Amino acid sequence: MGGGRQPFHRSPSLRRTYREQGDNQLPVTRNDVAAAAGVSPSVVSYVLNGGPRPVSVAARQRVLDAVSLLGYRPNGLARSLKTGQTNTLGLILPDASNPFFAELARGIEDRAYEAGKSVLVCNSADDTVRERFYLETLVEKRVDGIILVSASWDEDLSDVLSRKVPVVTMDRYRAESQVSTVLFDNEHAGYEVTRHLLGHGHRRLALISGPRTAPVSSERLEGCRQAMGPGAEALLVVHDTAFSLAGGYRAAESLLSGTDTPTAIVCSSDVQAIGASAALRNHGMRIPEDVALGSIDGTALAEYSSPSLTAVAQPIARMADLAVQSVLGREAKAHHTLKGMLLIGKSCGCQPGPRPTHVPSSV
Structure with a gap:
């Protein structure tokens, strides 16, 4: 090759140096890759970063081969300090x-x-103190943005925002929030599932609500009452029930211990409905012949439960898409409220047809 740099495949001593050092091997640098590939360090940067200057096909392949041979890994911390980005998002959930x-x-x-982003998932366990800890931790880790499903209606995000970290809140936050929001129309969901059960002729309905402090609980209750109309006072409500299997089971046990057993139960979540159905079966009650069930969320669990649940499905894919777009700054601050779709299962007494492959949404 004359007096120029040799490509790595003609430098066996270089290959041995990096392959045989084992645990004592020094970190491979960009200069090492450049020497092995017979190019300048700047060309290595152009290849790995996609520019800003073009690189010939042959040189690009030599760089990629050298990266593979030497096991080169770019210094993510150094790159993030230079670019101000870590290519990481934070996601805080109340219960994964x-x-x-x-x-x-x-x-x-x-x-x-x-x-091109990875996601750090944190579980707050519906604890505001734990949520605050995770918010601080994610900010310290310099994530590029935070998607928050808050344990609180009005979590104060001013400190996070003052440090220039984009935040999008989902599911449990005021529409007039200081940050972008992606919300679900809970009143509409409560209304739709209740109206469907009323259409089956049920008049003694009960609602297994969520925790009293959760905004979604009051919103779904309001939707149920709107559907009941003048008969709303007949709606039996079980408050302060966790969005969990055990919460649904305990709530159904409470309803069945009363003197006026409902003929239909609206559950504020799929997991509550599954727990409630277990309690009903333990009491020898059939679904939907003795007690019909309807729920909100429309997860895969609803479709594959026995019997399958009639549920208002949240447009999860669309919600996720809007949240990521918003936190990456691909649109100005906006507040989205999406409606769900009633998916028919067997728990209400209907014979369901084919379920859609996705849940359409309106914003």
Whole structure:
């Protein structure tokens, strides 16, 4: 090759140096890659960063081969200090074991991956102190943005925002928030599932609500009452019930211990409905013949439960897409409120047809 640099495949001593040092090997640098590939360090940067200058096909391949051979890994910390980005988003959930939040997290991770970002998932366990700890931790880790499903209606985010970290709140926040929001129309969901059960002729309805402090609980209750109309006072309500299997089970036990057993139960979440159905079966009651069930969330759990649940499904994929777009600054601050779709299962007494592959939404 004359007096120029030799490509790495003609430098066996160089290959041995990096392959045989084992645990004592010094970190491979960009200069090492450049020497192995027979190019300048700047060309290595152009290849790995996609520019700003073009690189010939041959040189690009030599750089990639050298990176693979030497096991080169760019210094992410140094790069983030230079660019001001870590290519990481933070996601704070109240309970990732809840199928709805698990599906939401998956949707957010998928959208973030498409944007070249990884996601750090934190569980607040519906604890505001723990949530604040995670907010501080994510800010310290210099994440590029935070998606928050808050344990509080009005978490103070001024300190986070003062440090220039974009925040998007989901599911549980005021529409007039100081940050972008992606919300679900909970009143509409409560109204739709209640109206459907009323259409089956039920008049003694009960609602298994969520925690009294959660905004979604009061909003879904209001939707149920709107559907009941003048008969809303007949709606039996179980408050302060966790969005969990155990919460649904205990709430159904409470309803069944009363003197006026409902003929239909609206559950504020799919997991509550599954817990309630277990309690009903333990009491020898059939679903939907003795007690019909309807729920809100429309997760895969609803479709594959026995019987399948009639549920208002949240448009999870669209919600995740909007959240990631917003936190990455691809649109100005905005407040989105999406409606769900009633998916028919067998728990209400209907014979369901094919379920859609996705849930359409309106904003």
